[in-house]
Amino acid sequence: MTSLPTQSLEDRVRSIVASHRDDRGALLPILHAVMEEMGHVDPAAIPILADELNLSRADVYGVITFYHDFRQTPPGRRTVRICRAEACQAVGAAELADRATSRLGIGFGETTADGAVTLEQVFCLGNCATGPSVQVDGRLYGRVSPERLDSIIEVSA
Amino acid sequence: MSTSGGVTTVYVPRDSAARSVGADEVADAIGAEAGRPLRVVRNGSRGMLWLEPLVEVETPSGRIAYGPVAPEDVGELVAAGMLDGADHPLRLGLTEDIDWLRDQTRVTFARVGVVDPLSAEDYVAHGGLAGLRRALSLSPEQVVTEITESGLRGRGGAGFPAGIKWKTVREAKSELKFVCCNADEGDSGTFADRMLMEGDPFTLIEGMAIAAWAAGASEGYIYVRSEYPDAIATLRAAISTAYDHGWLGKRVLDSELSFDLFVRVGGGAYICGEETSMLESLEGKRGMVRAKPPIPALEGLFGKPTVVNNVLTLGSVPMILADGAAAFADLGVGRSRGTQVFQLGGNIARGGIVETAFGITLGDLVERYGGGTRSGRPVRAVQVGGPLGAYLPTSRFDLPMDYEAFAAADAMVGHGGVVVFDDTVDMAGQARFAMEFCAAESCGKCTPCRVGAVRGVEVIDRIVAGVDRKKNLKVLDDLCDLMTEGSLCAMGGLTPMPVKSALAHFPGDFGTTTEEGR
Numbered sequence: 001m002t003s004l005p006t007q008s009l010e011d012r013v014r015s016i017v018a019s020h021r022d023d024r025g026a027l028l029p030i031l032h033a034v035m036e037e038m039g040h041v042d043p044a045a046i047p048i049l050a051d052e053l054n055l056s057r058a059d060v061y062g063v064i065t066f067y068h069d070f071r072q073t074p075p076g077r078r079t080v081r082i083c084r085a086e087a088c089q090a091v092g093a094a095e096l097a098d099r100a101t102s103r104l105g106i107g108f109g110e111t112t113a114d115g116a117v118t119l120e121q122v123f124c125l126g127n128c129a130t131g132p133s134v135q136v137d138g139r140l141y142g143r144v145s146p147e148r149l150d151s152i153i154e155v156s157a
Numbered sequence: 158m159s160t161s162g163g164v165t166t167v168y169v170p171r172d173s174a175a176r177s178v179g180a181d182e183v184a185d186a187i188g189a190e191a192g193r194p195l196r197v198v199r200n201g202s203r204g205m206l207w208l209e210p211l212v213e214v215e216t217p218s219g220r221i222a223y224g225p226v227a228p229e230d231v232g233e234l235v236a237a238g239m240l241d242g243a244d245h246p247l248r249l250g251l252t253e254d255i256d257w258l259r260d261q262t263r264v265t266f267a268r269v270g271v272v273d274p275l276s277a278e279d280y281v282a283h284g285g286l287a288g289l290r291r292a293l294s295l296s297p298e299q300v301v302t303e304i305t306e307s308g309l310r311g312r313g314g315a316g317f318p319a320g321i322k323w324k325t326v327r328e329a330k331s332e333l334k335f336v337c338c339n340a341d342e343g344d345s346g347t348f349a350d351r352m353l354m355e356g357d358p359f360t361l362i363e364g365m366a367i368a369a370w371a372a373g374a375s376e377g378y379i380y381v382r383s384e385y386p387d388a389i390a391t392l393r394a395a396i397s398t399a400y401d402h403g404w405l406g407k408r409v410l411d412s413e414l415s416f417d418l419f420v421r422v423g424g425g426a427y428i429c430g431e432e433t434s435m436l437e438s439l440e441g442k443r444g445m446v447r448a449k450p451p452i453p454a455l456e457g458l459f460g461k462p463t464v465v466n467n468v469l470t471l472g473s474v475p476m477i478l479a480d481g482a483a484a485f486a487d488l489g490v491g492r493s494r495g496t497q498v499f500q501l502g503g504n505i506a507r508g509g510i511v512e513t514a515f516g517i518t519l520g521d522l523v524e525r526y527g528g529g530t531r532s533g534r535p536v537r538a539v540q541v542g543g544p545l546g547a548y549l550p551t552s553r554f555d556l557p558m559d560y561e562a563f564a565a566a567d568a569m570v571g572h573g574g575v576v577v578f579d580d581t582v583d584m585a586g587q588a589r590f591a592m593e594f595c596a597a598e599s600c601g602k603c604t605p606c607r608v609g610a611v612r613g614v615e616v617i618d619r620i621v622a623g624v625d626r627k628k629n630l631k632v633l634d635d636l637c638d639l640m641t642e643g644s645l646c647a648m649g650g651l652t653p654m655p656v657k658s659a660l661a662h663f664p665g666d667f668g669t670t671t672e673e674g675r
Contacts, residue, residue: 024440025440026441029422032424062443066443067423067424068424068425069423069425070424085346086345086503087345087346087503087574088345090579091503122384123343123427124343124345124347124384126384127174128500128503129502129509130209131502133177140174142174142177142178143177143178
């Protein structure tokens with residue numbers, strides 16, 4: 001079946017909304033589902049969501065931009081998140097952050113030019129006694145030494 | 158009961174902290190190396206996180222612990238007879254006899270690490286549902302009275318009496334009421350909510366069902382932060398099982414109670430741990446803080462009367478109903494009744510969960526339980542109560558962990574998180590970070606928080622750089638007062654606490670002496 005990408009985007013978004021029709025205040029669950037399926041919330045989805053949920057486009061845009069989780073551009077093939085909160089700071093998170101940015105040659109919130117890795121900062125992964133902590137595509141790593149970080153990033157790259 | 162039918166039972170935690178240091182690989186290795194019929198239970202963590210992955214083997218004398226077990230240790234351990242509880246340098250003896258665990262009073266965490274978190278049978282066999290059954294045999298008013306008499310206060314940080322909140326919702330007139338569990342545990346150094354949700358999710362479900370009965374609510378939401386994917390998956394599986402067993406849905410346990418429960422996932426915004434911001438987020442909006450009044454108990458989710466409690470608060474409810482208010486109220490000191498689940502994190506030798514009655518001193522927690530720093534260097538500062546809590550020096554280790562005693566010392570117990578720093582910490586840097594974090598995570602609704610935090614970073618930078626030091630210290634002091642008094646919620650209102658405490662206890666780090674600062 002060949003369909004224009006915009007049509008398929010519209011179909012996919014409308015079908016996600018349909019599966020959340022009974023949820024109260026459904027926008028966040030819907031946005032999570034869109035992220036899950038497409039990796040990001042394409043700006044073209046905003047008017048469709050607004051239409052489906054009887055919201056203004058500004059409302060939808062406002063919600064997407066309020067939450068760190070929702071991004072409007074595709075992420076890298078893998079997402080590496082480094083915890084920079086206090087408990088991890090106490091055991092060397094700053095060194096990990098510096099090492100990650102210099103190894104990958106990008107800052108937080110950026111993606112490598114080859115599209116392999118997106119680097120993000122996160123404030124607390126709830127792993128405060130076994131830090132410093134790094135999360136790669138939802139998988140949590142604890143007691144991450146600089147050497148272990150290198151191997152985590154290498155696998156990711 | 159160790160080897161029923163010749164099958165050995167082994168416990169390897171599924172807790173995400175244990176998994177982060179290799180528990181999955183350890184469980185796989187044990188399965189591969191055992192060479193005999195095995196039942197591997199993926200339990201919650203016992204909370205001794207420096208020993209993770211902690212493997213337990215069921216023997217005729219009880220559960221024998223080994224830890225920390227690396228995947229590459231497994232071959233040797235099995236060869237040494239671990240599956241029969243044999244000796245080995247990693248053998249820690251009977252789990253329950255480990256001093257660190259034995260000296261605690263596990264109430265809310267009684268089942269965590271002991272049971273299979275997703276086994277309904279385990280849950281009932283270990284006392285689950287006793288609280289809900291008793292609650293349903295009482296009138297809602299009697300349940301509220303029981304909670305009030307137990308002295309239970311909100312464990313999320315504010316310490317508001319739970320019974321008063323429930324009574325307010327109970328007496329509000331509305332066709333539709335909600336129970337919302339705040340599981341947006343964003344404070345660095347806190348992980349007890351996560352461990353309870355991953356290690357004993359049915360306790361939270363039972364607590365929420367009791368709250369629903371007491372308040373007259375029919376629908377509940379657990380708002381979990383997206384940083385906790387394992388907790389989300391565990392809760393969803395547990396809720397599905399609870400429906401299957403008639404613990405949720407229509408006519409819960411054949412009673413008059415009907416209660417539907419849903420998991421909602423946050424969006425990575427720290428501010429959504431503030432209750433009104435969480436309610437906005439649950440409604441599908443930006444997590445902007447609401448002005449109070451109206452209080453959520455009267456106009457909460459979608460404007461309806463709503464009970465909002467933290468995971469540990471609701472998780473303590475089943476035990477209070479099962480054993481009676483007095484059993485809970487007998488623990489603790491002053492107006493801080495019951496136990497608190499303290500969390501030791503950061504640069505600490507023995508980090509993890511210490512559940513004990515209120516009143517234990519800060520020093521006892523950090524030194525006796527925590528064993529000092531992981532780096533082996535002297536402890537310099539501890540931050541208690543999350544990013545908005547005070548930094549305290551070791552000279553305050555005599556402080557008892559008690560809401561009022563901490564408040565009197567310009568600090569807060571908060572959610573019970575204790576983060577330890579060694580003598581390499583730069584306290585001016587920590588104070589700057591507090592402001593920076595507030596600037597990044599402020600919802601932006603009120604000016605003292607939104608603008609004050611940005612100005613705070615700039616002023617601290619000027620102080621450290623030695624620019625008009627005396628004048629800028631006064632500006633910082635004024636700014637902190639303004640944020641404390643003028644902010645809409647605790648985000649802006651409490652950010653000055655880490656800043657001012659760092660300045661008060663560690664003035665030298667700001668390139669000045671106390672005298673100059675005055």
